[in-house]
Amino acid sequence: MTKQFDSVASVMAAVGADLGATGWLTLAQERIDLFAEATGDHQWIHVDPERAREGPFGACVAHGYLTLSLANVFLPQLVHYERLRMGVNYGCNKVRFPAPVKAGQRVRGRGEVIAAAPQGDGVQVTVRVTVEVEGSERPGCVVETISLLYFDE
Template sequence: MNLRTRTGPLQLTTSELKARLGGVIGHSEWRAIEQADANAFGAATHDEQWIHTDPIRAAQGPFGRTIAHGYLTLSLATALVDEVLDVSDAVMVVNYGVDRVRFPAPLPLGAQVRAEVGLSAIRDFPGGVQATLHLVYEVADQEKPCCVADVLLRYYVRPELVSS
């Protein structure tokens, strides 16, 4: 069940977030990753492998078309989570890390992708809570997800303790 409303992300306090442990918080909107996105990402990261940036050559390759870089897909995490969840008492959110990243299937460029966001762990730390969000990147009309990752976010509620 998608608990996010059509008007924006689900707003929860850090205390309310703790009550969601083990469940799905919601789904982001569907979005397409286009050739221009892969080209820009490839140029920025110096990863211009032909399966991502050369549609003519990629048409003859193993996927029959260009596919998104795995790290491009993973880098959507911040935007996708922001569509699903707003921790209302947090004064700052910090990307703390990523665990258990897998790319079970390609993300064909032009295809629609979204993230299912679940809460798999949460713990207190001085100044806030650290949430482990389990993201499953779903591709429209494709059985396997293109990415599965546990994203660690730190929600700070006391800004004076940010250095922890």
């Protein structure tokens, strides 16, 4: 269920809020291959299923940065901003990749608002996104995303 915010005050009041989880997304080999093409990272652990089967993970694994980029897929499923004039991606804190994500595994995003501070006439909000891997105790990625939000108030 997407959490809705419509003002600086509503974002500020949400610090500590659990944003819940998104639906599951299968991280298919095709997506991994497209990411390899886009970034030029064709390391065999990502794109050579035959060789990767004999490697340390027993299968191809998603690039860490591909797993990180899924935060951009999951955030709009976790939060929705009404009357948003402009939102700017400001950066990230504490990016970690605790577990590999194998090709074909399902992942989902889980969110939590961990900080918010006034920024001019807007608000800087930090949302922790955890990319959970189905069947794994450890997540594929944990990232603190930072956004600057400006509302029509």
